[in-house]
Amino acid sequence: MGKGEDLENIYHLYFNDLYRYVYSLGKQKHLTEDIVQETFYRAHIYLDSYSGEKIKPWLFKVAYHTFIDWMRKEKRMSYYDTNKLESHMEKEVQNKSAEYEFLVKQEIDDWFEALETLKVTKRNAVLLRDYFHFSYDEIADVMGISQTKTKVTIYRGRQELKKLRLKRDGEELGKRDGL
Structure with a gap:
């Protein structure tokens, strides 16, 4: 070949x-x-x-x-552009309800939207690990950093995403309760 x-x-x-x-x-x-x-x-x-x-x-x-x-x-x-990624994951839809599909797509869109707020290095590390399922060694190689720094970067990125989610969920709850 x-x-x-x-x-x-x-x-x-x-x-x-x-x-x-x-x-x-x-x-x-x-x-x-x-x-x-x-x-x-x-x-x-x-x-x-x-x-x-x-x-x-x-x-x-x-x-x-x-x-x-x-x-x-x-x-x-x-x-950054305000356009969202149209489709993040391909899933079989035969056995899924429209409501379930909507919720999954919304969850993915929310995750990618939150991911945009991270600095490039954290975003890249979390994206490679959680979306593309690269190993820590592969991510370290792609980014040109040590495996330890890779793990720390992913941990910190995930923590920031978690804080954003908690903040967003708290704001949504406050809106629903009329606060």
């Missing part, structure tokens, strides 16, 4: 996950498209130097570094 064929298979296998990941970092459709395109371009260039580790974490690492390069180039931190 040639280099082009390998990259084509990689593209078909991981494009959707990579697109969702990059979109979750930047929240801009045009930015996501550019970074995903640049990621596969860089993957094509460096495919010969690929050392045989798992391809998905390697590809996410390339995407993360491409995103960081873009951030440095732009020298700004307000790169």
Whole structure:
């Protein structure tokens, strides 16, 4: 199998996950498209130097570094768009009620909305662990930090998300009770 064929298979296998990941970092459709395109371009260039580790974490690492390069180039931190990610998880809907589906989608949207408030490093670590189910070693490799720092970053990110959820739930309860 040639280099082009390998990259084509990689593209078909991981494009959707990579697109969702990059979109979750930047929240801009045009930015996501550019970074995903640049990621596969860089993957094509460096495919010969690929050392045989798992391809998905390697590809996410390339995407993360491409995103960081873009951030440095732009020298700004307000790169969010108010658009929400349309669909975060594909689920079978045959046995699910419409109400259940709505609640699940709302919960996912709320989680991603809260995730947007975290700093990029915490958001990236929590996203890779809780959404894409990367191991701590894989996340440390993608982010270029130690495994210990990875665990601390994920813990702190989750704590911030928990505080946001408690605050939001308290505000909703107060509105319902007329406070």
